[in-house]
Amino acid sequence: MSDVLATHEPVAPIGRKSEAYAPVNPRELRDNQIDGPELTTRLAKTWGTAPGLLGALSTVDHKIIGRRYITTAFMFLFLGGLSAVFMRLQLARPENGLMGPDLYNQLFTMHGTTMMFLFGVPIGEALAVYLVPLMVGTRNIAFPRLNAFSYYVYLFGGLMIWIAFMLNIGADTGWFSYVPLSGPEYSPGKRVDFWAQMITFTELSGLAVAVEIVVTVLKQRAPGMTLDRIPLFVWAVFVNSFVIIFALPAVMIASTMLILDRLVGTHFFNPAEGGDALLYQHMFWFFGHPEVYIIFLPATGFVSAIVTTFARRQAFGYLPLVLSLIATGFLSFGLWVHHMFTVGLPQLGASFFTASSMLIAIPNGIQIFCWIATLWDGRPVVKTPLLFVLGFFFIFVAGGLSGIMLASVPIDTQVHDTYFVVAHFHYVLIGGNVFPLLGAIYYWFPKFTGRMMSERLGKWNFWLAFIGFNMAFFPMHITGLMGMPRRVYTYQAEMGWGTLNLVSTVGALILFTSFVLFLINVITSLRHGMMAGPNPWESGTLEWAAASPPHPQNFDRIPVVTNREPLWAERSAIPVATGLSVDNRELIVSTVTEARADLREASPEPSLWPFIAAVATAVAFIGSIFTPWAVLWGGSAVGIALIGWFWPKGAKEDES
Amino acid sequence: MAIHYARGIPSAGIFAGPVAWLLNTQINYALTPWICAHQVMLVPVIALAMAAISLFGGFLSWSAYRTSSVTPKPDSTGAGRPHRFVAIIGVAIACLFSLVILVQGAGGFIFHGCER
Numbered sequence: 001m002s003d004v005l006a007t008h009e010p011v012a013p014i015g016r017k018s019e020a021y022a023p024v025n026p027r028e029l030r031d032n033q034i035d036g037p038e039l040t041t042r043l044a045k046t047w048g049t050a051p052g053l054l055g056a057l058s059t060v061d062h063k064i065i066g067r068r069y070i071t072t073a074f075m076f077l078f079l080g081g082l083s084a085v086f087m088r089l090q091l092a093r094p095e096n097g098l099m100g101p102d103l104y105n106q107l108f109t110m111h112g113t114t115m116m117f118l119f120g121v122p123i124g125e126a127l128a129v130y131l132v133p134l135m136v137g138t139r140n141i142a143f144p145r146l147n148a149f150s151y152y153v154y155l156f157g158g159l160m161i162w163i164a165f166m167l168n169i170g171a172d173t174g175w176f177s178y179v180p181l182s183g184p185e186y187s188p189g190k191r192v193d194f195w196a197q198m199i200t201f202t203e204l205s206g207l208a209v210a211v212e213i214v215v216t217v218l219k220q221r222a223p224g225m226t227l228d229r230i231p232l233f234v235w236a237v238f239v240n241s242f243v244i245i246f247a248l249p250a251v252m253i254a255s256t257m258l259i260l261d262r263l264v265g266t267h268f269f270n271p272a273e274g275g276d277a278l279l280y281q282h283m284f285w286f287f288g289h290p291e292v293y294i295i296f297l298p299a300t301g302f303v304s305a306i307v308t309t310f311a312r313r314q315a316f317g318y319l320p321l322v323l324s325l326i327a328t329g330f331l332s333f334g335l336w337v338h339h340m341f342t343v344g345l346p347q348l349g350a351s352f353f354t355a356s357s358m359l360i361a362i363p364n365g366i367q368i369f370c371w372i373a374t375l376w377d378g379r380p381v382v383k384t385p386l387l388f389v390l391g392f393f394f395i396f397v398a399g400g401l402s403g404i405m406l407a408s409v410p411i412d413t414q415v416h417d418t419y420f421v422v423a424h425f426h427y428v429l430i431g432g433n434v435f436p437l438l439g440a441i442y443y444w445f446p447k448f449t450g451r452m453m454s455e456r457l458g459k460w461n462f463w464l465a466f467i468g469f470n471m472a473f474f475p476m477h478i479t480g481l482m483g484m485p486r487r488v489y490t491y492q493a494e495m496g497w498g499t500l501n502l503v504s505t506v507g508a509l510i511l512f513t514s515f516v517l518f519l520i521n522v523i524t525s526l527r528h529g530m531m532a533g534p535n536p537w538e539s540g541t542l543e544w545a546a547a548s549p550p551h552p553q554n555f556d557r558i559p560v561v562t563n564r565e566p567l568w569a570e571r572s573a574i575p576v577a578t579g580l581s582v583d584n585r586e587l588i589v590s591t592v593t594e595a596r597a598d599l600r601e602a603s604p605e606p607s608l609w610p611f612i613a614a615v616a617t618a619v620a621f622i623g624s625i626f627t628p629w630a631v632l633w634g635g636s637a638v639g640i641a642l643i644g645w646f647w648p649k650g651a652k653e654d655e656s
Numbered sequence: 657m658a659i660h661y662a663r664g665i666p667s668a669g670i671f672a673g674p675v676a677w678l679l680n681t682q683i684n685y686a687l688t689p690w691i692c693a694h695q696v697m698l699v700p701v702i703a704l705a706m707a708a709i710s711l712f713g714g715f716l717s718w719s720a721y722r723t724s725s726v727t728p729k730p731d732s733t734g735a736g737r738p739h740r741f742v743a744i745i746g747v748a749i750a751c752l753f754s755l756v757i758l759v760q761g762a763g764g765f766i767f768h769g770c771e772r
Contacts (some may be wrong), residue, residue, distance in 0.1 A: 226738045226741075227738035227741060227742065228738050228741035319745065323749065323752075326670065326745065327749055327752055330673075330674040330677075330749075334678070345772075346688045346767075346772060347771035347772065348684075348688050348691065348699070348763055348764070348768070351766070352681050352684055355756060356677075356681070356760070359755065359756045362752060363752070
């Protein structure tokens with residue numbers, strides 16, 4: 001055992017000693033004074049969540065919040081999937097009368113909105129909220145109350161738009177809500193307002209989590225976890241968080257300007273009054289293209305973790321993999337105009353974005369080759385998580401190839417707004433996110449619950465998903481090339497699209513069945529799954545050093561990292577740092593690059609204020625759909641909640 | 657400044673490459689109407705200048721890589737020298753973004769700026 005306070009060199013300049021070197025209160029019990037079950041029990045009491053409803057609403061435990069995030073995101077995935085199934089049933093044959101154009105418009109809008117804003121962004125962050133503190137070897141996420149607040153805001157935003165849909169006021173102008181269609185002239189009523197406020201809810205939540213992840217990764221890593229020992233999953237969500245921080249404000253501002261145009265009478269996007277409709281598209285896609293990578297980057301982290309574990313060797317090309325993540329993060333901000341190639345921009349201007357769009361294939365290609373090389377040089381064990389990763393390789397690469405085609409202005413102009421584009425982005429998004437995600441759930445389920453998922457059902461799940469997906473989406477390339485436009489609720493038999501659409505519908509039903517199977521697997525495994533133990537896959541990263549499911553404190557003593565795969569390097573016993581308080585919530589704050597232990601820092605206690613603040617925020621946001629004055633009185637309620645939240649109470653540790 | 661040449665800056669390439677690319681995209685995009693009006697082949701010139709900035713960042717990263725201690729290697733299991741790790745990523749990012757900038761600049765040889 002090493003002592004936090006004694007084994008690490010001071011990082012502060014001479015004459016300005018770090019607080020970590022302040023004398024320890026001799027009356028305070030420290031984790032080097034007790035051991036074994038007593039230490040575990042006492043720490044669990046200190047870091048635990050109180051029972052009952054109040055305890056549940058006050059919790060700041062990243063694992064509990066993370067679990068809620070994951071469950072809620074999957075709930076929205078199922079809702080989004082159901083809306084897709086209904087659309088496919090409508091399109092199964094020409095001139096089908098299952099639904100009319102109005103419901104179809106609402107369905108494709110709810111499908112896109114749900115998948116992009118209520119599932120795609122939150123699911124990566126949800127897994128990060130649960131896993132990052134465990135993987136970097138700390139006891140809780142940074143700003144845990146903000147984390148709780150962000151979850152409630154996300155939940156309220158998602159429920160709001162789905163309840164609106166059930167009341168027949170669901171948004172109906174597409175997941176991007178282009179003006180002038182979404183403006184006051186062409187979309188009277190409240191439908192678009194609900195969409196625009198849902199954006200504010202979910203983006204607020206997404207930004208909050210991104211800040212927490214950045215701070216946790218930079219400042220709360222276990223001693224010894226230098227920049228080049230950070231797990232690749234953590235690198236992925238770290239880069240992803242920066243992309244979120246720079247991308248999401250653009251769409252928040254765009255949706256706010258839209259709602260101002262609709263409710264207050266401004267003319268930001270009204271060309272007749274000096275506004276600019278194209279401005280909306282620029283702002284939306286400045287967010288919208290990085291959004292694709294916000295969905296994809298966490299999945300690269302899942303793939304790296306799964307490939308390394310099941311290849312039984314360290315990741316081939318750790319450095320180029322990190323390089324690819326950083327390069328992709330930057331490049332994702334310079335591609336947005338390829339969504340606007342048909343709006344009449346100068347060809348010279350468009351060519352800059354063609355160049356960037358094609359060359360982003362370089363970092364993504366590097367990643368794929370590194371993963372294949374890892375498997376090639378390893379001893380792969382083909383369990384369900386790896387099966388999903390292999391499926392990801394096939395589907396994502398196919399989607400990437402059609403993406404390169406779409407980066408070319410002439411091809412894009414021909415197939416713009418056709419089913420070819422629908423096929424492309426489903427190959428990229430389902431291949432690039434959902435397949436690795438399902439693999440990730442199979443992989444980390446034992447850590448979340450302490451039980452294994454069924455391998456037999458898992459393999460059925462994979463093959464149904466793989467076959468169903470390709471059957472649903474491959475024919476869309478052809479229907480697109482045959483000229484079938486997106487967002488049409490029906491078509492005539494003479495167009496000749498009927499057979500391919502029927503095949504797509506059958507594929508979609510098979511794909512949905514695979515998800516039902518997944519759900520059955522989760523529910524039955526929760527009750528009857530084989531007990532997992534702390535490290536059932538014999539993985540190398542720190543989350544597998546914690547119990548399954550982890551105790552509230554994550555680790556009894558903070559691990560000291562000596563290798564990229566600490567559990568493989570230190571097979572007998574992982575070295576630990578001691579000296580933290582047992583009776584107070586305390587964690588190690590470390591230095592940014594070298595992760596030297598720097599400070600002992602108090603971590604916030606559970607509080608009901610984040611929940612109250614989220615309720616006040618929801619009331620203000622929803623109220624402002626109906627009257628602008630809600631911003632005033634709703635803002636006051638949010639202000640009061642925030643005052644309660646931040647009222648100086650002093651850390652329990654300082655007071656003791 | 658001289659010390660930066662000698663010792664380098666590990667992260668220089670990570671910042672210089674993307675910033676140069678951002679400037680290249682934005683300046684050339686904004687200049688397109690002017691290029692159309694005056695028919696001056698400015699895009700490749702600006703791209704060359706920005707590629708040079710990106711490569712200079714890569715050079716500073718390379719200098720940092722050369723002057724930092726040799727062991728352990730950044731891609732090895734015994735890694736733990738983040739400066740060398742950051743420096744080599746800086747070199748690679750600078751090279752990648754220089755390539756992107758030059759490909760963007762190639763558009764200036766093909767289009768006159770007036771095509772819609």
